[in-house]
Amino acid sequence: MRTSTFLRLKLREAAFISKALLSSNHVVLAHIIPMRRCNLACGYCNEYDHTSKPVPLEVMKRRIDKLADLGTSVVTISGGEPMMHPQLDEIIRHIRSHGIIAGLISNGYYFTPDRIKRLNEAGLEYLQISIDNVEPDEVSRKSLRVLDKKLRYLAAHADFHININSVIGGGIKSPEDALTVATRAVELGFSTTVGVIHDEDGLLKPLGEKEKQIFHQVKKLGNKDHARLNWFQDSIAEGQPYEWRCRSGSRYLYICEDGLVHWCSQQRGYPGTPLEDYTMEDFHREYKTEKWCAPTCTIQCVHQVGILDNWRDPQMTPTQVRKEQKKKETERVGQVLRPE
Ligand code: SF4
Ligand code: SF4
DSSP: OOHHHHHHHHHHHHHHHHHHHHOSSSOOEEEEOSOOBOSOOOTTOOSOBSSOOOOOHHHHHHHHHHHHHTTOSEEEEOSSOGGGSTTHHHHHHHHHHTTOEEEEEEOSTTOOHHHHHHHHHHTOOEEEEEEOBSSOOSSOOOBHHHHHHHHHHHHHHOOSEEEEEEEEOTTOSOTHHHHHHHHHHHHTTOEEEEEEOOOTTSOOOOOOHHHHHHHHHHHHHSOHHHHHHTTHHHHHHTTOOOOOOOOBTTTEEEEOTTSEEESOTTSTTSEEEEGGGOOHHHHHHHHHBOOTTGGGOOOHHHHHHHHTTTTSOOOBOHHHHHHHHHHHHHHHHHHHHSOO
């Protein structure tokens, strides 16, 4: 990444963090899915199929326009494998045309020098690749041996920030692989994070002793900013619940391939409202609503967004939120019917 691009990105990050601290009335981060299809079939994953078609570019553009209307600061394109979408570059350009920071999560298989240069030109700013093991096995083929060549291409040609996420838990056989992956990422000049793989419901798998030791070693190798933001993981690694306020459906949105808003990838169906119909009333309801799955949640990006508002606006149970809404509606009707 060129120094000028790096400095510009740091300034843009500082601006979106200040905006988020000053006001809680806009979306901070949205994940959008342009395609559910994936070229791989990781054993722990519930986020892919092998048949779906790409979402048409015009539809993706309308969704991005709506996210811009909601004041979104960062849009990350996820999947499935988003690199399989034939108009990915146009989607990135459209995100940037709104002044929004553009990110991508990929399994890394499709990177070639030419493809990386086209992503530079489209204006991609962040890339995250998760690498699960050193040698491919029946659980995962997101493996360092297969992907090392791609990582070298990225180190040589990418003009965007690259983070390599290694993982622990979820049936990954050799936890020490996470250390090998993180060490290689640092050698190549990338940042690195470590995630605890969730179970099928997106919830915690407790770590064994050896896994815990490696988890802490890998965290030490990583970016200090990420380590500070991810301190919830220390409780999670110990199998302890963690108290925080999940602002999904509000400050964080997950938009599936059908254009519906969900809390996150692991809680699809709530609220399940079409993005085009999503209003600030939905935003405020979800902002205030306590999420039942929060204490053992392992989803890093939603935790990071949550930090921006953890110090303000306590949440309520869904029943309390419904009662409050009903009271407001009754007051509104009362005002309309009041005789002059
Ligand atoms: S590469 Fe990603 S989307 Fe595809 S199966 Fe694996 S974890 Fe799921
Ligand atoms: S706490 Fe929030 S991010 Fe975590 S699983 Fe629940 S809804 Fe998703």
